[in-house]
Amino acid sequence: MITGGAQGFGRAIAERFLQSGARLALWDRDGDVLRAAGEALKALGEVHTAFVDVVNADQVETAAADTLGRLGGIDILVANAGIAGPTLPTWEYPPDEWRRVIDIDLTGAFLCCRAVVPHMRAQRYGRVLMIASIAGKEGNPNAAAYSAAKAGVIALTKSLGKELAGDDIAVNCITPGPARTRIFDQITQAHIDYMLSKVPRGRFLKVEELASLAAWLVSAENSFSTGAVFDLSGGRATY
Ligand SMILES: NC(=O)c1ccc[n+]([C@@H]2O[C@H](COP(=O)([O-])OP(=O)(O)OC[C@H]3O[C@@H](n4cnc5c(N)ncnc54)[C@H](O)[C@@H]3O)[C@@H](O)[C@H]2O)c1
Numbered sequence: 001m002i003t004g005g006a007q008g009f010g011r012a013i014a015e016r017f018l019q020s021g022a023r024l025a026l027w028d029r030d031g032d033v034l035r036a037a038g039e040a041l042k043a044l045g046e047v048h049t050a051f052v053d054v055v056n057a058d059q060v061e062t063a064a065a066d067t068l069g070r071l072g073g074i075d076i077l078v079a080n081a082g083i084a085g086p087t088l089p090t091w092e093y094p095p096d097e098w099r100r101v102i103d104i105d106l107t108g109a110f111l112c113c114r115a116v117v118p119h120m121r122a123q124r125y126g127r128v129l130m131i132a133s134i135a136g137k138e139g140n141p142n143a144a145a146y147s148a149a150k151a152g153v154i155a156l157t158k159s160l161g162k163e164l165a166g167d168d169i170a171v172n173c174i175t176p177g178p179a180r181t182r183i184f185d186q187i188t189q190a191h192i193d194y195m196l197s198k199v200p201r202g203r204f205l206k207v208e209e210l211a212s213l214a215a216w217l218v219s220a221e222n223s224f225s226t227g228a229v230f231d232l233s234g235g236r237a238t239y
Pocket residue numbers: 003004005006007008009010027028029030033052053054055080081082083084104108131132133134175176177178179180181182183184
């Protein structure tokens with residue numbers, strides 16, 4: 001199950017998982033892009049799509065039950081849906097925009113975990129992967145809501161990882177640096193230039209590079225790491 005699976009990282013993860021033999025449910029709130037992704041990905045394997053806004057607890061619960069019915073179980077949850085929010089200094093940030101970013105990027109991940117983890121506990125197996133951000137480790141200027149939400153996702157990963165460590169359920173997150181996806185449409189060119197200037201490798205992350213790490217993190221082979229933060233910042237964060 002991949003949230004925000006219609007495009008960007010989510011879609012690249014979907015392609016990679018299908019190539020590894022997974023059966024998938026893609027959740028997204030952008031119906032047109034989701035339908036197009038579902039159609040295109042069908043050639044690679046079994047893909048179900050569900051129109052879900054991850055901030056809506058009822059929609060999340062209903063979609064989780066539906067996904068369980070269609071797939072017969074959920075072994076993997078990738079909580080990836082997210083937005084950037086406006087690029088503004090903290091003192092100019094509209095409170096409604098702040099709440100929207102925290103709601104989608106942090107509370108959305110929590111609600112998806114809340115809906116899916118009980119099934120993983122019942123089967124005593126699962127892999128949860130959250131897509132956080134380098135912003136959650138470093139704190140980007142003019143992106144306080146996003147940075148705070150992603151720091152929250154990192155902490156959620158650590159807490160949930162410890163809660164589930166007694167079973168074969170792994171909870172990890174990735175903290176990517178900037179990758180050229182549609183999320184860039186939400187931020188200013190100056191902010192994109194700032195983020196790129198911080199990457200020692202001097203280029204954007206490729207979505208396939210993220211999908212590659214994601215594939216290992218959600219595999220059965222990843223039987224020990226949990227509550228951990230995996231860096232993909234091209235050398236920016238060496239911790
Ligand atoms: N691209 C980057 O530079 C970058 C870097 C670090 C972290 N991230 C994180 O990676 C994740 C994916 O980002 P992306 O770059 O692929 O962006 P994207 O905009 O290409 O894709 C995000 C997807 O999430 C969906 N989405 C947004 N809000 C939703 C909601 N409330 N409910 C359901 N779906 C929703 C969108 O419709 C979209 O399809 C996000 O959490 C983002 O914060 C991205």
